[in-house]
Amino acid sequence: MKDKLNAVKTVLCAVFAAGCAVLGFFFWDASDRAGALLEENDALREQLSVTQSDAKNAAAAAAELQEQVDEMTAQIDELNSRLEQAAQSGADAGAAGPMVYVTPSGSRYHNEGCQYIGKRAVQMPLADAKEAGYTACAKCE
Template identity: 35%
Template sequence: MDGKKFDKNTLKTLVIAASLLLNCILGGASYTYYHHLAEQMNETASLQSQVSHLEDSVSDLQAQADESQPAIDDLKAQVASLTEEKNGLQTQVDTLTSQKADLQNQVDTLKAGASSGSSSGGSSSDSSSVPAAYSSSDDQSETVYVTDTGSKYHSAGCRYLKKSQIPMSLSEAKRQGYTACSVCGG
């Protein structure tokens, strides 16, 4: 009987030892699992905190964008207005440039007509190239010069004609209110 008891006791001891060993193995695995699970939960909480912070930042930035939108719209309207104004001014510049070229052509035509009239010994020049104001009387045939800004008319070579000199008949200069220069006498 002792052999059976020994076998039963040995078997009980072996079962208890196996149970303890299994418990230790499973307990260590459980601890590792729970420890890993706790680390993941901490990391998840940290990530959720970062997400919450980023969401707050996005909300703040959206509020700033919403506050800035009226100013942006106003600036866009100003840019459109200034662009329109610039285009209008460019049109005026183009028109004035064209008018200047036309006037220069007229001046060149008048100069050419005046020089051909004086070189032919006083014979009459083509009436289509010289305006009537230059051809009918002494005042109209005498050429004087005015400046862009002055109120006097001048003779050719007057020192006051350095910056600008616009040819005009004497009668036209008088008609427009110009008076004779005190230096050259007009």
């Protein structure tokens, strides 16, 4: 009987040893997989951190560009307003008709470049000069 008990003991020890070896293998394999997953997790966290930093930098650059666009838009609007005013002024001047020169003491009007324009001549629309009684000089008729 002692031999049978020793044989059972030996078998149990062998089974226990084999079970421990199998469990050790599973734990070793699980430990390796867990280590690999932790390394992958760390790499992904680092990549996420870099991506978040890039996104913050891109957002700041976009905000700065938007400020520049807004400033340029305001400048363009101001220039367009000035252009419209200049065009309106030009239209008003064109509506007044051709311009001539008169002197306060004379009764004649002169075109630009006329040799008889005096030093004190002032510019006015032709229609206004005629209405005020001015007549064309002999050279400007």
